[in-house]
Amino acid sequence: xxxxxIIGAEKLLNEAKQRNPGAWIGHSKTAALCAKKIAEHCxxxxxxxxxxxxxxxxxxxxxxVTDMRHIIxxxxxxxxxxxxxxxxxxxTHSFPYKDIRSYNGQNDCTTEETEFIxxxxxxxxxxxxxxxxxxxxxxxxxxxxxxxxxxxxxxVMRRGFNDLTIxxxxxxxxxxxxxxxxxxTDIYKLIGV
Ligand SMILES: [Fe+2]
Numbered sequence: 001x002x003x004x005x006i007i008g009a010e011k012l013l014n015e016a017k018q019r020n021p022g023a024w025i026g027h028s029k030t031a032a033l034c035a036k037k038i039a040e041h042c043x044x045x046x047x048x049x050x051x052x053x054x055x056x057x058x059x060x061x062x063x064x065v066t067d068m069r070h071i072i073x074x075x076x077x078x079x080x081x082x083x084x085x086x087x088x089x090x091x092t093h094s095f096p097y098k099d100i101r102s103y104n105g106q107n108d109c110t111t112e113e114t115e116f117i118x119x120x121x122x123x124x125x126x127x128x129x130x131x132x133x134x135x136x137x138x139x140x141x142x143x144x145x146x147x148x149x150x151x152x153x154x155x156v157m158r159r160g161f162n163d164l165t166i167x168x169x170x171x172x173x174x175x176x177x178x179x180x181x182x183x184x185t186d187i188y189k190l191i192g193v
Contacts (some may be wrong), residue, residue: 001049001085009052012081016062024061026142034136034145035189041183042128050132054140056086057093057133067106068094088124089133089141095121096134097171102164104155116153128182133174135187145191148172 032054039050060074074090139145
């Protein structure tokens with residue numbers, strides 16, 4: 001895997017902060033910490049890699065205030081830096097449930113970009129880093145980690161629910177269960193919620 005160092009990733013995040021400051025910077029740092037703490041207890045994961053993936057998963061927000069666009073912007077930016085494994089996380093982190101309609105927000109991508117994302121998801125089997133950042137993203141508030149159940153309810157209160165809500169909730173709870181088993185503990189203890 002070719003990733004930036006932690007210092008390199010922090011530099012990229014700081015540059016992005018100058019371009020588009022916001023709560024997403026704190027969220028990215030919380031997600032990185034959650035990912036690191038969980039990865040430290042997984043035999044097949046590297047905690048520093050997990051930290052870097054967490055820091056950069058939303059880096060597409062460097063381009064401004066966008067919705068689903070941020071995933072494709074992050075993907076392109078990190079590919080341009082030759083960080084292909086980090087680029088992949090930009091796309092996969094938003095889709096624990098592999099259906100483009102399950103995105104929490106507006107699709108502000110072009111038709112071509114949307115088709116690209118759909119086919120990328122169809123042709124990608126998630127590895128444990130994809131899954132770890134999907135989980136960490138859902139645990140991360142700008143200033144602290146929280147219970148996934150709280151985040152799920154909060155999103156539904158703000159955006160309403162549809163026919164994909166229950167399958168999505170099941171996917172998130174399955175992810176939590178997956179990492180509880182992998183770490184041999186309750187991940188809430190690891191991240192200190
Ligand atoms: Fe995120």
